[in-house]
Amino acid sequence: xxxxxxxxGNEAFAEAAIRGGCRYYFGYPITPQNEIxxxxxxxxxxxxxxxLQAESELGAINMAYGASASGGRVFITSSSPGIALxxxxxxxxxxxxxxxxxxxxxxxxxxxxxxxxxxADYIQATRGGGNGDYKxxxxxxxxxxxxxxxxxxxxxxxxxxxxxxxxxxxxILGQMMEPVVLPExxxxxxxxxxxxxxxxxxxxxxDDDSKRRVVKSxxxxxxxxxxxVEALFEKYGRAEKELVRVETAGLEDAEIVFVAFGTxxxxxxxxxxxxxxxxxxxxLIRPVSLWPFPYDAFDALTDKTKVVISTELxxxxxxxxxxxxxxxxxxIRLITRTGGIIPTSREIVERxxxxxxxxxx
Amino acid sequence: MGTYRMFFAxxxxxxxxxxxxxxxxxxxxxxxxxxxxxxxxxxMRGGTASCTVIVSDKEVSCPIINEADILVAMNxxxxxxxxxxxxxxxxxxxxxxRIDQKPSREDITAIDVPVNDMAAQLGNARVANMIMLGxxxxxxxxxxxxxxxxxxxxxxxxxxxxxxxxxxxxxxxxKQTA
Numbered sequence: 001x002x003x004x005x006x007x008x009g010n011e012a013f014a015e016a017a018i019r020g021g022c023r024y025y026f027g028y029p030i031t032p033q034n035e036i037x038x039x040x041x042x043x044x045x046x047x048x049x050x051x052l053q054a055e056s057e058l059g060a061i062n063m064a065y066g067a068s069a070s071g072g073r074v075f076i077t078s079s080s081p082g083i084a085l086x087x088x089x090x091x092x093x094x095x096x097x098x099x100x101x102x103x104x105x106x107x108x109x110x111x112x113x114x115x116x117x118x119x120a121d122y123i124q125a126t127r128g129g130g131n132g133d134y135k136x137x138x139x140x141x142x143x144x145x146x147x148x149x150x151x152x153x154x155x156x157x158x159x160x161x162x163x164x165x166x167x168x169x170x171x172i173l174g175q176m177m178e179p180v181v182l183p184e185x186x187x188x189x190x191x192x193x194x195x196x197x198x199x200x201x202x203x204x205x206x207d208d209d210s211k212r213r214v215v216k217s218x219x220x221x222x223x224x225x226x227x228x229v230e231a232l233f234e235k236y237g238r239a240e241k242e243l244v245r246v247e248t249a250g251l252e253d254a255e256i257v258f259v260a261f262g263t264x265x266x267x268x269x270x271x272x273x274x275x276x277x278x279x280x281x282x283x284l285i286r287p288v289s290l291w292p293f294p295y296d297a298f299d300a301l302t303d304k305t306k307v308v309i310s311t312e313l314x315x316x317x318x319x320x321x322x323x324x325x326x327x328x329x330x331x332i333r334l335i336t337r338t339g340g341i342i343p344t345s346r347e348i349v350e351r352x353x354x355x356x357x358x359x360x361x
Numbered sequence: 362m363g364t365y366r367m368f369f370a371x372x373x374x375x376x377x378x379x380x381x382x383x384x385x386x387x388x389x390x391x392x393x394x395x396x397x398x399x400x401x402x403x404x405m406r407g408g409t410a411s412c413t414v415i416v417s418d419k420e421v422s423c424p425i426i427n428e429a430d431i432l433v434a435m436n437x438x439x440x441x442x443x444x445x446x447x448x449x450x451x452x453x454x455x456x457x458x459r460i461d462q463k464p465s466r467e468d469i470t471a472i473d474v475p476v477n478d479m480a481a482q483l484g485n486a487r488v489a490n491m492i493m494l495g496x497x498x499x500x501x502x503x504x505x506x507x508x509x510x511x512x513x514x515x516x517x518x519x520x521x522x523x524x525x526x527x528x529x530x531x532x533x534x535x536k537q538t539a
Binding site for chain 1: 382385386389394395396397398399401402403421422423424425426427
């Protein structure tokens with residue numbers, strides 16, 4: 001027997017962040033992620049951490065900016081409309097190279113939308129919803145265990161890359177319960193170690209330090225700004241090589257190749273089993289990193305493949321990356337549900353078979 | 362063994378979410394895969410409540426159900442809503458204290474458990490869900506009695522040790538008659 005515990009997704013996300021070293025959480029309530037701030041308000045003080053309910057999502061991300069610029073390890077969460085409000089901050093933190101881990105427990109939109117699961121913030125997450133040229137690594141878990149592992153790792157990655165990192169989940173993952181194995185709590189950086197571990201952080205002059213440190217996103221001199229953006233893109237270029245994560249299955253002889261992430265990938269896996277039972281071979285590309293996107297995974301497709309289907313809870317956002325990965329080699333189709341509706345595996349099977357017969361005509 | 366896909370449904374306050382969580386937890390203690398997904402929304406006491414539970418010897422890939430093997434229906438709206446999703450040969454556990462209709466499906470097995478009346482005999486209306494949970498475990502064998510009792514002891518014993526006895530008594534109340 002392992003040390004499995006049964007946890008609700010949102011609570012597991014929060015616990016993984018604490019164990020990953022989070023000591024500052026700023027939030028504003030929004031369904032379907034409210035168990036995260038509730039959990040943080042109860043648990044974080046036990047570790048000497050600080051929970052603060054901000055006056056809005058704008059407040060939350062700017063508090064996160066300040067706390068992380070000062071060297072604290074910060075974790076924030078929200079759901080789609082709230083994440084939209086945080087986009088200005090995402091741009092500022094990215095420019096200022098300030099670490100942060102953000103979880104989107106995504107729901108249906110546009111606008112206030114609904115509170116049921118959605119994936120329609122894909123473009124915002126992967127292309128940057130704020131102003132200017134910047135990139136944010138985005139990871140999309142499809143089980144609670146994977147979410148726990150990714151959040152725990154992201155708390156470290158954000159510091160290493162000095163960049164915000166987003167974990168893109170949805171209302172199903174936030175609300176569901178599954179057994180998880182929690183990682184060992186990481187030691188927290190003490191204040192006395194900050195100057196050595198985060199020499200850029202605004203941790204105070206202290207006794208022996210005369211070097212002025214500046215964290216900023218304003219650069220009035222165009223030459224300075226261009227050099228800064230080029231340096232950021234040198235970093236993003238490395239991230240594109242080093243942070244790609246993908247799971248693939250059954251590509252070698254698949255007639256249908258599905259592309260799906262998060263919970264939808266799990267439903268699609270069952271659809272692939274059902275298709276197999278009826279004699280149709282199907283495979284899966286599951287991007288775990290949405291940015292950088294695993295375009296190279298499409299190189300494994302063979303001439304047995306008749307169609308590539310993007311299965312998503314949005315009206316054709318993921319498919320834009322599928323198009324880049326596939327090029328003109330195969331026809332591409334969409335299976336979408338939106339508004340908070342989740343397709344069953346049987347629905348995916350029926351629609352995929354319909355697409356296959358249309359393609360074959 | 363294999364895979365069991367189930368709905369627990371009733372009205373808010375009847376304890377259907379707790380039942381689902383306990384079955385999920387018991388399966389974990391048996392080192393099997395289990396997944397629990399509650400309906401969530403603008404819900405409240407007296408409104409509808411339901412959850413999907415999957416227990417499997419394989420990894421649970423899909424948390425969303427096409428067809429259920431088992432339905433636990435604590436009130437009439439739950440029976441009406443979920444009985445079409447049952448597989449032929451599936452099982453419905455019916456809280457006949459609150460459901461005065463027979464299931465319209467004839468290709469399933471219905472098990473009557475008048476949990477509110479039985480709870481009244483015990484003198485505690487709030488243990489009705491534990492009576493249903495006992496019936497569910499004994500009638501379906503989805504999880505072992507010992508593991509779910511361990512969960513009850515851990516869950517209820519930790520918060521209200523004084524209520525553990527009556528909950529275990531409620532759990533043991535329903536006996537398979539056939």
